Amino acid sequence: MKAIIVHTADEKPVLNWEDVPDVTIRPNECLVTVRATAVNRADLSQARGNYPPPPGASDILGLEMAGEIAAVGADVTGWQVGDRVCALLPGGGYAEQAAVPGGMLLPLPEHWSFAQGAAVPEVWLTAFVNLFLEGKLQAGETALIHAGASGVGTAAIQLAKAAGATVYVTAGATHKLDRCRELGADLAINYKEQDFSAEILAVSDGVDVILDPVGAGYLARNAEVCRRFGRIVNIGLLGGAQAQINMAHVLRKRLTIIGSTLRTRPLAEKIAITTQFADRFWDQLLSGELQIVIDSQFPVEQAQQAHDYVAQNRNIGKVVLTVA
Ligand SMILES: NC(=O)c1ccc[n+]([C@@H]2O[C@H](COP(=O)([O-])OP(=O)(O)OC[C@H]3O[C@@H](n4cnc5c(N)ncnc54)[C@H](OP(=O)(O)O)[C@@H]3O)[C@@H](O)[C@H]2O)c1
Incomplete structure (x- = not known):
């Protein structure tokens, strides 16, 4: 598959979309084909080497994504191949595929685009x-x-x-x-x-x-x-x-x-937070009462330009990366 890999030139990060080994899943995970991910301020720090992923997480950038389930792990219940989903990730979103624990998946509503789904979790x-x-x-x-x-x-x-x-x-x-x-x-x-x-x-x-x-x-x-x-x-x-x-x-x-940091919390705590959030506010997000604020979208191949844009404090709300 392809993913964004961070190189360094003149002591600055350079983001390239290139071939990497395929993702494998554990029994509690689903393999998701990523259709959109989004830029977070933390990604800029990670690209500069200042915010390493927690142990066990992918070292590919990307703390959230939306896409379609491509494979379901043996211990996962309630999800099927083809389901549209979005999720918070500890890493690995800037890629064609990501491994996501079943408990972290949220259903992507029919009336939301993948960009909207990717703009929500983090x-x-x-x-x-x-x-x-x-x-x-x-x-x-x-x-x-x-x-x-x-x-x-x-x-x-x-x-x-x-x-x-x-x-x-x-x-x-x-x-x-x-x-x-x-x-x-x-x-x-x-x-x-x-x-x-x-x-x-x-x-x-x-x-x-x-x-x-x-x-x-x-x-x-x-x-x-x-x-x-x-x-x-x-x-x-x-x-x-x-x-x-x-x-x-x-x-x-x-x-x-x-x-407070979100990324380093244990998986069980992140699942509990996701569930509590969905119980209290998901209906208001679905109805549009709570607005998903998207500033702009870039193809993932232009992740570098997207990072530069965010670093210049130009965005209001989310900058989304689309994955073809
Ligand atoms: N702890 C966690 O779990 C967690 C999780 C997610 C995000 N975060 C943090 O939350 C913050 C927002 O993240 P985001 O991805 O939503 O950011 P973002 O969309 O990139 O926006 C950050 C904004 O902060 C403002 N800013 C930048 N430098 C500043 C400074 N020195 N003083 C005051 N304001 C400054 C800028 O807006 P103005 O034009 O208004 O200055 C900038 O556009 C980041 O610090 C991020 O690391 C923490």
């Missing part, structure tokens, strides 16, 4: 697990979502609103802020022009849950802007890893700071 499950299972966001509370126009952010805004929360976001461009408001954000702050903590404290007494992919650059202000019992869920380090913080905010407001 960002919706990340937003879900971190807002609700880690952050324990409740109706009536306020969530602050940084990088609101990112893939994760566009899902998180909608999930938090659907759960009855007030939603504040930050983003770095006017058209991104407008899109966040269309998706339901109650307050959208341009972090390049305004201090988000000052803006929020000018209109409210703070927030309860923060979904934060920025890390160091935001930690002190995140703590400042939290209400009593606030939860800061860190999911990325776009703004660095070494931070200083006024611990008085943490102590006096009894804050919780949570670090």
